[in-house]
Amino acid sequence: MHLIESLPAGIPYLSLIWLIPLLGALVIMFLPKEQKQAMRIISAVVATISFGIALLVFFAYDPNATGYMGTKMQFVEKLDWVPQLGMSYLVGADGISLPLIVLNGLVIFTGTFISWNIEDRVKEYFVLLLLLVVGVYGVFMALDLFLMFVFYELAVLPMYLLIGIWGSTRKEYGAMKLTIYLMVGSAALMIGMVAIYVVGGTFNMVELSQRVFSLEFQKIFFLPVFVGFAVLAGMFPFHTWSPTGHVAAPTAVSMLHAGVLMKLGAYGALRAALWLMPNGAQFWLPGIAVMTLMNVVYGASIAMVQKDFKYVIGYSSVSHMGLVMLALASMNETALNGAVMQMFAHGVMTALFFAVVGRMVYERTHTRQLPELGGLMKVMPFAFVVFIIASLSSMGMPGTAGFMAEFTIFTGVMNQYPLVAAVAALSIPITAAYVLRVGYMAFMGEVKDPHYHDLPPLTWQEKFSGTVLAIVVIGVGLFPSIIMDYIATGVQPIAQRMIDLAGR
Template identity: 60%
Template sequence: MNLIDLPANVPWLSLIWLSLVIPTVIIALMKPERKEEIRIIGAVFSFISLALTLLVYLAYDYRSPEKFQFLEEIPWLPELGINYILGVDGISLPMLLLNGIVIFTGALISWNIEDRAREYWALLLLLAAGVYGVFVSLDLFLLFIFYELAVLPMYLLIGIWGSTRKEYGAMKLTLYLMGGSAFIILGMVAVYFSGTLRTFDMRLLAQSALFPRDVQIIFFVPLFLGFAVLAGMFPFHTWSPTGHVAAPTAVSMLHAGVLMKLGAYGCMRVAMWIFPEGANYWLLPIAIATLINAVYGATIAMTQRDFKFMIGYSSVSHMGLTLMGLAAANTIGMTGAVLQMFAHGVMTALFFAVVGRMVYDRTHTRQFPELGGLFSVMPFAAIVFIIAGLSSMGMPGLAGFWAEFNIFMGMWQRFPLIAVLAGVSIPITAGYILIAVYRVFFGEMKNPEFRHLPGLTVQEYVAGVILVAVLIISGIYPAYLTEPIEASVQPIAEALARAGTLGMRFP
């Protein structure tokens, strides 16, 4: 935006991720009984991190030819080309902002955690710090380290504070994601030794013609798949609904809202950026997988009886659309993908906040047949849920519309048939969202005790308002997102285009 100028000698990006590591340490050293102070510290620091990302966002100049700004470089293990390099561009900035929004609202939503609150908050903030780290890293090795840091706390967060087969869900999720990172390790080693540079600096690795074509084609697969597992790509998506359902609310928010985006981000920033020829070769299979993702995910969501499972599968479906934008491999499709990451992140955080905290923590059930008529009890929850639902259907005026529009346009240019088929997911999405709205908030109230549910807390109101506001603002004025995104996506799309049309085609 370049609306403000920030002093250049401050390590802004390090501050962003450190602003969540510092409270982790503070909280870990506090007495477990001082729960209220712990919550306040957590919320204040996550707000600070949000404010910092906002500052950086406003100060980033997307018109400048230097795509990566706020660079920080410190040698770490320079003998092996491993360095601490931070920087942001138009792709990582919206993601940073998203993470700031979700961790702050997630912190507000976590106010009712009483059991082992100290450990909960420490792990939650550590998780979000890892996510920040991934989005600001320009060194592949550093990115991977932050990536694992973001994944591992999930195991304990779900295992301890979760519900519904939590141990199974936690173990499944962790093993899937670590399986993904095993692929990434393999890809990283190949990246290191196949080029001639012996470095992990992605800016250097992304130079064209660094890797021979066959290396690109072979090792694109582990690198892309490793991240795609986290993005929930078919057929590696089954961990995601199970994990979401088992996780406590704020963790579901962070997980579906940001962590899965981390996978899609890695697919683009690492796999497609470093191996454009490899990406081009595999576009068709990826596009088909994402088509299945989008349509099949939506269909399964329609059949769920558990409210949270429905949201979980809707995430799978929407992440399918995100990956489809990437598979379009052109500027418009990839812009749509990044926008979808942002829009879906905010929207799904809102979904989980409503389902997990506002509804489930009060009614203690998530089964559709047992719910109903909640509009009269909690109108606020109903309204924000409906707004999020409209965004998820792609209603113009909300963030989701612009994202899906761009994705379908991009895919139309690449594989028109797939774009048409994927269009089926839109009415299905509308179907399950409307059904859910009807069954939960309208319809007949099955359980008379629901009339006496406690009202929403201030924190819940604030979180809901923030998320809805972001959805509406991004819907009305999407340019504040699309312009930096487009400027930064363009070089990647151009590299993909340069790599030629040698890939697989329809027979």
């Protein structure tokens, strides 16, 4: 008997995943501002419970079962919202969304502990952090296009405030730039979404996926939907908000920003654009594939010359997310499997990077300038070890989560666009070069500043978060089928639909 059959029926598992953080945010709102420790504990508890339910749903999912309307969607919950307009509260999960729901839970779980040192306006910080998580959870499980848009917008405002209030370098500029870019993407997305509703008569994405829109319609409206989400994924030429936002954001927000929020953009492009308009995808994606090379190679090259530790990771994220968008543009099953795997692998890896750079290093040395660092391996060996683990995954080394993701992507892209794959492969040695460069400059050699010998030791919260993320990087690298088997069941119907409609 599969685990899903042993779970009590009638419990809204997916809704609980986002309702619990929402409840936690409401409880924190009514606490006196002096009770900072209680706020931290409540945030940690609700993040843990939410993550636990996400894991339960993940392992209870049956890849072989047929779910909602003949799809692989399981744990489906539906409640009429505005039936006159075809809107409903409709959530569900399949092999694509489940790993990303777990990723979001993992990053907020570890990010809450990383945020333990926050002292300024603690109440507002944790309320906004939990609201951000609610929005991201909702996007990953929404099966109603309008509901997805609502959750998408819910994630934007908390991000703006978190960066603008608790950020560091040029925080107001970073927050405003991020918001303007995402609002432009939202406007494009709204145009495409309304057009789909007018022609399709519903916002139910499962129903819409079983209809065939005219070729002309798909050619016109695929692009605004895809680009609307691709802005959030940091795709060239809409990528410049991303490194600025990464650098300006507080550590836990950087972890969510690069680790999860950018995946939200790629997920939306896959779920709402490729799934619903496969013919439009075939028309536009070859050109988009060429554009993603700017992400992959240019992002890695710019990371190579950065002197700010956080900017290196920021441009690294642009490069790695370029691989995700390139895989989506390749439109074959192998590449799409790699795209979702890369979303998960990069999410964990970059969360670990920002935990090291933003919290363990910057909060103690008060500098991110690589020429001012050096010898940190001698004073914070734990930070060095987990940084190396994240670095190996970034380079795509076997035994880490990044290897299977990149290997699968390049295999799929090579089948579709051999020349594009060859150019994109230039990012592999460049990535190795910048990762080794920053590792050497920050951690190797002699301790440059004698004050570094007196740095406070890492807290248990920091070590706990770093250990959990590092274990996931290695665990998924050694046993990739834990994730890949699920992903394949979600990707296969989308890839098959693109093949079936190829000649229409």
